[in-house]
Amino acid sequence: MLRVHGPEIRTVPHFADLSEAEAERLAETVEVRSYDRRESIIVEGDRCTGFFVLRTGRARIFRTGSDGREQILRLLAPGDTFGEVPIFDGGPNPASVDVLEPSEALFISTATMFDVIGRHPVVAFELLRHFAARLRGFTELIEQISLQTVQSRIARYLYVSAREEGKETSEGIVVARSLTQQDMAALVGSVREVVSRTLRVMEDDGLVEVRRTEFVVRDLEALKRMV
Amino acid sequence: MLRVHGPEIRTVPHFADLSEAEAERLAETVEVRSYDRRESIIVEGDRCTGFFVLRTGRARIFRTGSDGREQILRLLAPGDTFGEVPIFDGGPNPASVDVLEPSEALFISTATMFDVIGRHPVVAFELLRHFAARLRGFTELIEQISLQTVQSRIARYLYVSAREEGKETSEGIVVARSLTQQDMAALVGSVREVVSRTLRVMEDDGLVEVRRTEFVVRDLEALKRMV
DNA sequence: TCCGATGCGTGACTTTTGTCGCATCGAGGC
DNA sequence: GCCTCGATGCGACAAAAGTCACGCATCGGA
Numbered sequence: 001m002l003r004v005h006g007p008e009i010r011t012v013p014h015f016a017d018l019s020e021a022e023a024e025r026l027a028e029t030v031e032v033r034s035y036d037r038r039e040s041i042i043v044e045g046d047r048c049t050g051f052f053v054l055r056t057g058r059a060r061i062f063r064t065g066s067d068g069r070e071q072i073l074r075l076l077a078p079g080d081t082f083g084e085v086p087i088f089d090g091g092p093n094p095a096s097v098d099v100l101e102p103s104e105a106l107f108i109s110t111a112t113m114f115d116v117i118g119r120h121p122v123v124a125f126e127l128l129r130h131f132a133a134r135l136r137g138f139t140e141l142i143e144q145i146s147l148q149t150v151q152s153r154i155a156r157y158l159y160v161s162a163r164e165e166g167k168e169t170s171e172g173i174v175v176a177r178s179l180t181q182q183d184m185a186a187l188v189g190s191v192r193e194v195v196s197r198t199l200r201v202m203e204d205d206g207l208v209e210v211r212r213t214e215f216v217v218r219d220l221e222a223l224k225r226m227v
Numbered sequence: 228m229l230r231v232h233g234p235e236i237r238t239v240p241h242f243a244d245l246s247e248a249e250a251e252r253l254a255e256t257v258e259v260r261s262y263d264r265r266e267s268i269i270v271e272g273d274r275c276t277g278f279f280v281l282r283t284g285r286a287r288i289f290r291t292g293s294d295g296r297e298q299i300l301r302l303l304a305p306g307d308t309f310g311e312v313p314i315f316d317g318g319p320n321p322a323s324v325d326v327l328e329p330s331e332a333l334f335i336s337t338a339t340m341f342d343v344i345g346r347h348p349v350v351a352f353e354l355l356r357h358f359a360a361r362l363r364g365f366t367e368l369i370e371q372i373s374l375q376t377v378q379s380r381i382a383r384y385l386y387v388s389a390r391e392e393g394k395e396t397s398e399g400i401v402v403a404r405s406l407t408q409q410d411m412a413a414l415v416g417s418v419r420e421v422v423s424r425t426l427r428v429m430e431d432d433g434l435v436e437v438r439r440t441e442f443v444v445r446d447l448e449a450l451k452r453m454v
Numbered sequence: 455t456c457c458g459a460t461g462c463g464t465g466a467c468t469t470t471t472g473t474c475g476c477a478t479c480g481a482g483g484c
Numbered sequence: 485g486c487c488t489c490g491a492t493g494c495g496a497c498a499a500a501a502g503t504c505a506c507g508c509a510t511c512g513g514a
Contacts, residue, residue, distance in 0.1 A: 063366065065374030073369060088359035094366045121348040124355060131358035132315035138365040139290065139321045142300060145373050146416040147292030150501070180461065189373040191502060196463060212510090377471070407491065418472060423493060439480080 004030050004106060012053050012106075013130060014081065017122045026116060031107040035099045041083075042097040048086030050109035054078055057103020058178070062186060063095050070186040073141070074134075084127065087113060100183070145189045148227075153188035154198050155226035158208060162217040172209070173217040231257050231333060239280050239333075240357060241308060244349045253343060258334040262326045268310075269324040275313030277336035281305055284330020285405070289413060290322050297413040298372075301364070311354065314340060327410070372416045375454075380415035381425050382453035385435055389444040399436070400444040 006023035009015050009030065015023060032055065035041060041052060044063065059076040073095055076082055086093055087110050117124050144153050158175075166173035179187065185195045202208050207223055209216040217223065233250035236242050236257065242250060259282065262268060268279060271290065286303040300322055303309060313320055314337050344351050371380050385402075393400035406414065412422045429435050434450055436443040444450065 063370040063374070065370065067374075069374055071370060071373040073366060085359045085362050088355045089363060091363060094363045117352070121351060124348060124351040125344070128315045128351060128354055128358065131355065131362065132312045134362060135312050135358065135365065136316060136318060136321045138362065138369065139300060142365065142369055142372065143290040143292065143298060145369065146298040147290070147294075147296055182461075192462080193464085193503080194501060200463080409491080419492085420473080420494080421471065427493080 014126045029112045040098045044096040045092050051083040053081050053106040055104040059099040061097050072187040150190045155223045159223040175215045241353045256339045267325045271323040272319050278310040280308050280333040282331040286326040299414040377417045382450045386450040402442045
């Protein structure tokens, strides 16, 4: 079975404050798991036995409605942790997680986690910061879905992507299209067709150019105003 | 200034495990504040200086959209705590809180809270449970708003209210109307008119009788099926 | 090089939801 | 008892969002 070492453990936000020795000890119990594209890491409703850290690749946390539509709660990048909620409230997994591309994740069992927290209260404190940030994020998401139009949510996605991952060029800000329109729809709480049409309208309005594998944001300020 | 005593402090979930002496010490620093109907306790965006425990009355946590529409994130009953998020992530208050009826709340400052956590790690653990439960609750709310119809959300509200607060009578399950239609709309993420119409339809279908001050749920199973 | 899976574009239509405007109706204050 | 105001009821519309049904392009294998 694949193993990790102390230094990598300490790159996980929750464990950043552990001593080298303690991190090495924790590493002993950490498991590395690999997933193929679209493979599931966590299934909503299943019992929880620990939490994960995404090591490589990208993933999404989502809920599936009765009609099969999905709502993405959070996108995951390397270093992000997920699956902690049921550890603390004892319930089943509140949402599903699957990977968008071949990925690896570290798995830390509930027992290990409790042990670490018991011996290092600072870890609990880090977790509180983390949970607080996620509650804040969910608050934003709820407001968006409930009080903003689909167009505004798509504009926000483009705006944030451009700010966070975009590269300035003479043509505008170039951002890789890292999600399918289907996933973009699930992210903003809509359906593929609406995303497709909205992107077309934004393109006609000269806000953004939609290319095969990338967006070129031509008017970042206009996008910002639509949010 | 009004003060509280140790035993009351220990009814707060976060502090249930404190010793009597410690609770009494904490009580020294706790402030009691009173609010009139519709008065604001927390304003979204303001700086945070501590968190609250609702002592009497009822309140709502909500966000206001650009067009003035509101989305309720959580309803508060006596004993519920709120306002903890910014304590831990250091940001401004993520949402507003106001009271639905004359209410009292306890205020515990950030400094006090940090002090208590530092000396009693078990408090941090209780907070983690609490945050986890709230993240789970938000996950449910997001799914509802994003993937279910307004009708289904209203049915759920009636169903849950009937289960939690309803009294069985020969006519059906009687539940007090504790929210205005305006607040019901903000709770389910819609507008007053739609709530009014939906209730009418449900009444015509014989699911529930809408009286001036109470609902009479006539067919709980049918409501459950609509959720 | 062909083929099937996947992703995307689009028109036409339906449904749900939200907006507007007003009438009504009690409860509580004078 | 009268008046006001918050809370409701409701019809007629408007607009946003979702559904259906296709056709088309790409891309990574067999």
